[in-house]
Amino acid sequence: MSKIIIYFLLFISSYSINHVNINKLDVQSRNGTVFMSMNSFSKIGVDLKRSKNTFILNTDLGKYYLIDNRIITPQKEYTYLSIPFISQEKYYLPLELILELNGAYLKNNKIIRSVEPKNPNIFPKRIISLSPGITEKIFALGGEDLLVGRTSFSTYPEEVKNIDIVGTMFEPNLEIILDKDPDTVIAETHFRKKLMSTLNSLGISVTKYQTPINIPEIHRSIVDLGVLLGRHLEARGLNASLKDKINYTRYILRDQEVPKVYYVLGSGKTDITPGGDTFINSLMVLAGGENIAKEKNGWRYSLEELILNNPDIIFGSQRNIDNMLMEENYYFLTAIKNKNHYIIPDDSIFNLPGPRALTQGIYEMVKIFHPESAKKLKPKY
Structure with a gap:
């Protein structure tokens, strides 16, 4: 009988999440993030409780504990920026972060449940x-x-x-x-x-x-x-943390002018840079830059295209920047003339499509594209 009740509650929760418009709920916006009152979370089937300084979130996968700026799971802790607050004696928590932990997301002010893979029959041990x-x-x-x-x-x-x-x-x-x-x-x-x-x-x-x-x-x-x-709980926690930080980055860069940028991965006989179909291009856009190679696919570029699109900023490894500075063909570029070229000590932070690229990688790019805004990110990331 108890199993039937649990399945029924999960069904009701799923139904509620899939059929709710947040405009009808108690929400507030701060720093580009939507916060929702605890009472409104209960109305959409989210099991959220508070015990002293800890918020306890029960999901279909298990429990999350939110303490200060930390999401605590059985295997790992993750940080987030959109800290809960009190207004008119009510607690407000970041809506999209709580939805992510519940396997849902926000689209056009509507809450939609994510489609996720099923657990395998056996989890690997080696x-x-x-x-x-x-x-x-x-x-x-x-x-x-x-x-x-x-x-x-x-x-x-x-x-x-x-x-x-x-x-x-x-x-x-x-x-x-x-x-x-x-x-x-x-x-x-x-x-x-x-x-x-x-x-x-x-x-x-x-x-x-x-x-x-x-x-x-x-x-x-x-x-x-x-x-x-078998780390599904942690996967949602990690993504909730990353998406919260990405939203904050977009918020602080919202009114900035967008410089034309070029990430040099190879120069001389062959010019190499990430095109518009690469994840590095996505990082450059998120960091507030316009990739001059965005119309290209893959990694090949040409000197003619580089001169034609004439970037405001060039960045890359020490070796690749030095190669450009030794070639007379690149002297025509505004970024070279104005010395707007920057060394990345460890460019592997851009080259691996993982969590580090979405935190440290983004921060390193923002430092180059928008140094004043980067000061707001440093203590956060």
């Missing part, structure tokens, strides 16, 4: 990651205890050095992989079909994801990986 982006996300989800192998390309976070190397991203060592006795190997787009077939024939499951090419795909990849690892 994982080898063949992608730096996957490795970073596993750590971010609190799943590092499951990792038994990674490639030499995986260097973040620092604790990854405690995980044994099984070769490079493009040439993993099959013998070492087998010696690690994994139940799952996780890879991304670059993974070769032949190696996948070999591993499958040896009874090792292989999960291959498409490398994200924009910010929504990064969020989706976090959910997919979280479900696979």
Whole structure:
């Protein structure tokens, strides 16, 4: 009987969330974020309670505890910026963050339930990651205890050095992989079909994801990986944290002029930069810049296009910036003439489509594009 009641309550909650317009509820807006009163959350089927300085959120996956600026899950803690407040003796909490934790989102002022993958029958216990982006996300989800192998390309976070190397991203060592006795190997787009077939024939499951090419795909990849690892609760918590910080970034940059920017990844014989179909382009837009290569697909560019589009700002690694400064062909560029070229000490923060790119990566770009606004982000991120 108790199971029937639980299923009924979950059904009512799902129905409520899918059929509510927030204009009819008690909401307030602060710093570009919509906050909703606790009483209104109860009206849409959200189970939210308060105990002293802690908000307790019961969801279909389990409990979240919100204390100060932290989202606490069984495996990991995440920070957020839209701190609850009291107005007229009522508590208000960030609507989109609470919805994300409940597996829902806001669209055109309507609350819609997200479509999420189902949990696998068995969760892996011994994982080898063949992608730096996957490795970073596993750590971010609190799943590092499951990792038994990674490639030499995986260097973040620092604790990854405690995980044994099984070769490079493009040439993993099959013998070492087998010696690690994994139940799952996780890879991304670059993974070769032949190696996948070999591993499958040896009874090792292989999960291959498409490398994200924009910010929504990064969020989706976090959910997919979280479900696979049994860290679904953490996946929602991580995404809620990231989306809250992204919304704040958009808010503080809302009235800024947008400079034309160029991210140099290669110069000289071949000019290389991220085109409009790359996730790095999404980062540049979010950080308040206009990518001059936004109309291009892929990574190839030309000197003629660079001179024609003449960026206000150029940024990249020390080596790539130095290469441009040594080539006379680039002297015509306004950013070179005015010395508006900037060195990124570690450009891997842009090159891996994961949580770090959406926090530290965005911050590093905002420091270059809008230095005054970056001061508002530094203590937040």
